[in-house]
Amino acid sequence: MRRLLILAGLLIVGGLAIVTVGTGSRLSAQQAEARVIDTEEVRDNLFVLRGGGGNTAAFIGPHGVTLVDTKIPGWGQTLLDSVSALTDRPVTTLINTHSHFDHVGGNPELPVDIQIVAHENSAANMLEMRPVTGFGPQNMTFEGDRGMPTDTFTDRFTLGGGDARIELYYFGRAHTNGDIWVVFPSLSVMHGGDAFSGKNLPIMDANNGGSALEFPATLRKVIDAIEVETIITGHSTLMTMDDLREYADFTLEFLGAMRAAKAAGQSAEEAAESWTPSARFEGYAVPEARLLANVQTLFSELP
Ligand SMILES: [Zn+2]
Known part of the structure; x- marks a missing residue:
C-alpha cells in the first residue's frame, strides 16, 4: 500500500479541537491544528482519504475525480489539495453517503x-x-444551493460507464433514512458510509430518519445483493464482506436482546445497563450514551 501524508497548512480553527466524529473518537490535536489527510491506496485508481x-x-476516472463524502466543515480545500497530489484531473462528481456534518461538511467548499448525488431523504x-x-447538534447549515445535491434518487442510481461505472444503492433505513451504498463494480470495492462505520454499535439517528428496528434487515439486504472484495467503512479500516456479515449479526443481537428486555418490562435505562455483547463481538466499541440513545430509539419503534 502506498501511503501519502498531506500536510495542508497549519491553521488552528476555533472550536475544531473539540470536534468529535461519528465513531465517538476525538480528533487528535495535531489533526485539528494541521488538518492532516492520510491517503491510503485501495486500488490503482481508488484511494481512501x-x-x-x-x-x-477518491475515484480517479478517465474524465475526472469522483469523491465520496467531504468530511467536517472547513476541510474541503484540504481534501482538494490531497486529491491534487494524486492526479491533475478535476473533481467533477461528489457522492454523499448520508447527510451528517462529518460527511457533507466540505460540500460548500x-x-x-460539480455534480452532487445523494439519496432523496439525505437531500x-x-x-x-x-x-x-x-x-448532539451538527453545527452547520447549507446556504442556498451551494454544496446541496444536484441529483437525487430513490432506490438505484448509475454514474459513468465501462470500468468507471459506479452503482449507488439504497436498501432502507439504518444509520439515517438516506444511507447509500456506493459500489465500484470494476474494482470490487464498496463504500458503506456510516451504515457500516466500523466494528462498533452504530449511531441509529432517529432525528434523521435512522431506525434501530430496521437496521439489521437493511444490512441483510446489502449482504444478499452485493458481493465485493473490499469495503471502505465510514470511519474505520478497510473491511470485507465477512466483516459486514459479522457486524450485521452484531446489530441483530442488539435488536434481539433489547426486544426481549422490553418484553420483560425493563426500562430503556435498565436494558442498556444490563447489556453485554456476546464474546464473538469482543472489541466492538459500545459508547454508553449511544447505547442508551439506541435503546430509547428502539423502544419507541417497538409496539
Ligand atoms: Zn453519520
Whole structure:
C-alpha cells in the first residue's frame, strides 16, 4: 500500500479541537491544528482519504475525480489539495453517503459546478441539519444551493460507464433514512458510509430518519445483493464482506436482546445497563450514551 501524508497548512480553527466524529473518537490535536489527510491506496485508481471526519473515497476516472463524502466543515480545500497530489484531473462528481456534518461538511467548499448525488431523504435532511440522536447538534447549515445535491434518487442510481461505472444503492433505513451504498463494480470495492462505520454499535439517528428496528434487515439486504472484495467503512479500516456479515449479526443481537428486555418490562435505562455483547463481538466499541440513545430509539419503534 502506498501511503501519502498531506500536510495542508497549519491553521488552528476555533472550536475544531473539540470536534468529535461519528465513531465517538476525538480528533487528535495535531489533526485539528494541521488538518492532516492520510491517503491510503485501495486500488490503482481508488484511494481512501482519512482524517477530519468520515472516510472520503477518491475515484480517479478517465474524465475526472469522483469523491465520496467531504468530511467536517472547513476541510474541503484540504481534501482538494490531497486529491491534487494524486492526479491533475478535476473533481467533477461528489457522492454523499448520508447527510451528517462529518460527511457533507466540505460540500460548500468544492467547485460550484460539480455534480452532487445523494439519496432523496439525505437531500431533505441536509435542508434541516437536525441534531444527531445520541450525539448532539451538527453545527452547520447549507446556504442556498451551494454544496446541496444536484441529483437525487430513490432506490438505484448509475454514474459513468465501462470500468468507471459506479452503482449507488439504497436498501432502507439504518444509520439515517438516506444511507447509500456506493459500489465500484470494476474494482470490487464498496463504500458503506456510516451504515457500516466500523466494528462498533452504530449511531441509529432517529432525528434523521435512522431506525434501530430496521437496521439489521437493511444490512441483510446489502449482504444478499452485493458481493465485493473490499469495503471502505465510514470511519474505520478497510473491511470485507465477512466483516459486514459479522457486524450485521452484531446489530441483530442488539435488536434481539433489547426486544426481549422490553418484553420483560425493563426500562430503556435498565436494558442498556444490563447489556453485554456476546464474546464473538469482543472489541466492538459500545459508547454508553449511544447505547442508551439506541435503546430509547428502539423502544419507541417497538409496539
Ligand atoms: Zn453519520
